[in-house]
Each structure stands twice: as structure tokens, then as C-alpha cells.
Amino acid sequence: RALRPMRGADERLGVTAVLIVRPEPGAGETAARAAALGLAAVTAPIFTIRPLPWEAPHPNYAQAVMLTSANAARHAGPGLAAMTALPCYAVGERTAIEARNAGFADVKVGDGDGEQLMAMMARDGVTSAFHLCGREHKGLERRGLLLTRRIVYAADAVDRLPDAAAAALAAGALVLLHSPRAAREFALLADDAGISRAAIGIAAISEAAAAAAGAGWRQRAVSRAPSDEALLELADQLCKTVPKRGTGRAE
Secondary structure: OOOOOOOOOOHHHOOOOEEEOOOOOHHHHHHHHHHHOOOOEEEOOOEEEEEOOOOOOOHHHOOEEEEOOHHHHHHOHHHHHHHOOOOEEEEHHHHHHHHHHOOOOOEEEEOOOHHHHHHHHHHOOOOEEEEEEEOOOOOOOEOOEEEEEEEEEEEEEOOOOOHHHHHHHHOOOEEEEOOHHHHHHHHHHHHHOOOOHHHOEEEEOOHHHHHHHOOOOOEEEEOOOOOHHHHHHHHHHHOOOOOOOOOOOEO
16 A cells, blocks of 8 residues: 555654554554544555354344454354344444344444443343354353353464565554454564564554563553544554653553
8 A cells, every 4th residue: 555644743753654454344444544534554464354154052042142343243144143133232333333234233332342341231131142253252251141152253363474564664654453362463473574573663452452462662552442443543643743651551
């Protein structure tokens, strides 16, 4: 992708773009939001998403469906149709949109993570739910809530840092990390490519993602909320101001 100058960018940061490593179609959505802020964006996904075969349990076995990723709704396939009459609890508006596209009429949106979503269900009196998720998932548990888990998709990591990512990093791009797994994989790929962490600035969507990336980065900052919009707000700020150690949520 061709780069264009960022609106109001501070040249002292050496930042020419944000680097987006999340899989498609999310990467393109983030790039569009970045462009709306006047930020140049390079997309170089380090995962590819593919559906996995799964067997849908009888819908009477649970009171609700829990979606912690938009990819679960996108890739669950025909088996999801048997569950769409149930209430659906979704993490984030993007997941909620995909749930509605899949046929769910009653979609309740949580703006946090899976833990917050389970708390929502508990408040609503839900004691059993189907959790549709990816192969690599957090083992969510809550007392009083029985989760029946089905793995419906896989996110396969690439075996080397994409050329577009390496070029963006060489130009000083700020890396956006949308999950702990993305943070871990990006750190490994950058290390394997021989790129010094001290030359890379990262912006993480959560404290967990920042921790998963490890230490040694030129700059490490955490979004105020676990959403793409908040992460881009942070990126916009970082690309226009000189970071100060020990202030805000940047390290």
C-alpha cells in the first residue's frame, strides 16, 4: 500500500505509518478508520483465518450464545442457524454486527472482554451458554455459568514476517496489536527477522496484549479501552506527539 503523509505527524518520532497485523477483514476496517484520522496505514496480516468443522449441540442445551470474536460468527457456517433464536452476547460492536448478519435477532453488546460478557450474562440470569470460539482461545470460566464450547475456526500464524511489515518497520511505523496472541506472534516474528525491538514502537489494545509483547520496545502504550476505535485514537496521539516516559499509559 502506498503511504501518504500523516496529518500533523511529528517527524521527531520517525513515524510514517501505522502497521496493522490483524487478519482480514479486520485489517482493512482498521486501515479505513486510520485513513479517516489522516493516518497512513500498512496492512500486513500475520494470521490467516479458516473455518473448522464442528457439531452444533441442540439449542435447548443452553440459554444463550456467547461470541468473543467476530470470526466465530463469520466462520461458524450452517451450524449456527440452529442457535440464532437464542439471545447472543457479543464482545464489541463488530462482533455484534457479524452476529446480526448471521441471523441473531437478540444481540447484547459488551464493550469489554469475555470476562465482562460473562458478568453481563450473570446479571441477566443466564446460567448456561454456548461459547463459539477459535482454536486458540482463553479458557473462560465463571462460577454459576456452564459454558459449552465449540471451536469453529482457526487463526494460523505466518512463518515469517511479511515483507510489507518489514518495510513499514524500517520506515518507523507504529505497530497496532489487537490481541495477546498477535502481540506474542509479532514479537517472535520481529525477533526472527533480526529487527531490534528498540527500533519499534507498539500500541496494544489491552494490558494483556502489552504484557504478551514483552519488553525492550522503543515505546509501548496501551489503549484506554479494548476497541479498535480506542486503539486508533491512541495511535493518532502517539503519531503526533513526542512520547514522554512515565506519563499517561505509555511506557
